[in-house]
Amino acid sequence: MSIGLALIFGVMRVVNFAQGDFMMLGMYLTYWYAVSGAVDPLLGALLTIPPFFALGWLVHRGLLARVTGGGDPQRQMDAQLILTLGLSLVITNAVTMILTPTPRGIRTAYATEAFTLGPILLNQARSYAFVMALVLAAAVYALLTRTDVGRALRAAADDPEAATYQAIDVRAMHGLAFGAGIALVAAAGGLLATYYPIEPTVAVNFIVLMFVAVVLGGLGSIPGAFVGGLVIGLVQSLTLLVLPFQLQNTGVFVAFLLVLYLRPQGLFGRRLRAV
Numbered sequence: 001m002s003i004g005l006a007l008i009f010g011v012m013r014v015v016n017f018a019q020g021d022f023m024m025l026g027m028y029l030t031y032w033y034a035v036s037g038a039v040d041p042l043l044g045a046l047l048t049i050p051p052f053f054a055l056g057w058l059v060h061r062g063l064l065a066r067v068t069g070g071g072d073p074q075r076q077m078d079a080q081l082i083l084t085l086g087l088s089l090v091i092t093n094a095v096t097m098i099l100t101p102t103p104r105g106i107r108t109a110y111a112t113e114a115f116t117l118g119p120i121l122l123n124q125a126r127s128y129a130f131v132m133a134l135v136l137a138a139a140v141y142a143l144l145t146r147t148d149v150g151r152a153l154r155a156a157a158d159d160p161e162a163a164t165y166q167a168i169d170v171r172a173m174h175g176l177a178f179g180a181g182i183a184l185v186a187a188a189g190g191l192l193a194t195y196y197p198i199e200p201t202v203a204v205n206f207i208v209l210m211f212v213a214v215v216l217g218g219l220g221s222i223p224g225a226f227v228g229g230l231v232i233g234l235v236q237s238l239t240l241l242v243l244p245f246q247l248q249n250t251g252v253f254v255a256f257l258l259v260l261y262l263r264p265q266g267l268f269g270r271r272l273r274a275v
Contacts, residue, residue, distance in 0.1 A: 001192075001206060002213035002225040003137055004184035010220025011157040011177035013077075014064065017084040019185050019210060020203025021091040026052060026186030027193040027202065028099065034106045041106050042128055045190025049183045056182030060175045063087070068174070088203070096200040103197040111195055129191035136187060137226045140180070144222060153177060157220065209249070212256050218269025227267060231255065 005019050026048045033044035067079035110124035144150035155163040156173035163170055196202070213232055217224020232252050239251030259267065 001185055001188040002210045002229050003140060003222055004181035005210050006214045006220055006222055006225035007177055008181035009214065011153055012174050014080050018088040018091060020207035021088045022052065022182045023185045023189035023206065024200065024203045025091065026189030027198045030190035030193045031104055031106055031198050041108060041190060041194045042132060045187050048186040048190045052186035053179040053183035056179035057175050060178040064178065065171060092200055099200065101200055103199040105197055106193055108194060123195065125195040129194055132191055133188065136184065141222050212252060216256060216259055216266055218266030221268040224266055224268030
């Protein structure tokens with residue numbers, strides 16, 4: 001989930017408060033694929049990528065690009081925050097009105113099955129989701145490091161003005177990054193739908209953890225966002241050994257504050273040196 005958020009921030013320096021709501025929409029689309037077309041949700045999660053990439057590109061072109069075209073950086077940041085927060089509220093309330101707040105779920109044969117590794121039981125749905133998330137993360141990393149498009153994205157992120165001198169369309173790169181970030185979080189939502197209830201307010205349960213994962217890994221770092229997500233999952237599991245379920249995120253925030261104290265730039269972030 002956090003990789004898409006890291007990609008958007010890394011390239012555009014946009015904090016997208018609506019990221020969790022696009023994840024929720026991805027869950028609903030995967031549910032619709034499963035119910036209306038008998039499509040396995042793991043495949044359905046992948047099928048969310050093209051339409052949500054297009055949706056993300058349109059949101060950037062129609063909304064975000066209008067407040068990121070230059071001027072005072074602080075005013076741009078304020079406008080981006082207000083815009084994405086408003087978009088989040090619109091999406092949540094629209095889905096609640098149209099689809100009702102009733103929780104939904106996808107029934108699969110592997111949702112209640114487990115792999116046995118000695119004394120360890122691994123839920124099959126979560127295991128499949130983890131493997132597919134790993135593949136998607138590797139694909140994004142390869143795209144950014146091994147292709148001309150990826151190099152153009154990184155150039156637009158590092159120095160937009162210099163990238164313009166190299167004939168790179170920075171605004172197009174921003175649209176590509178936002179579309180890809182939305183597509184990734186929608187696919188993550190589809191994978192989550194294989195074992196988690198689907199409802200309009202589900203984003204509230206994950207948006208804070210997304211930001212924590214991104215900051216833990218290092219702002220804008222794709223590998224860092226993935227590792228940050230793994231750290232959160234591990235800490236949550238260990239916390240449940242000593243605390244009740246309602247307090248499972250306590251350990252996450254303690255670890256978050258500890259990392260910020262010891263390594264403010266995050267696990268994979270680069271330390272900025274004064275000149």
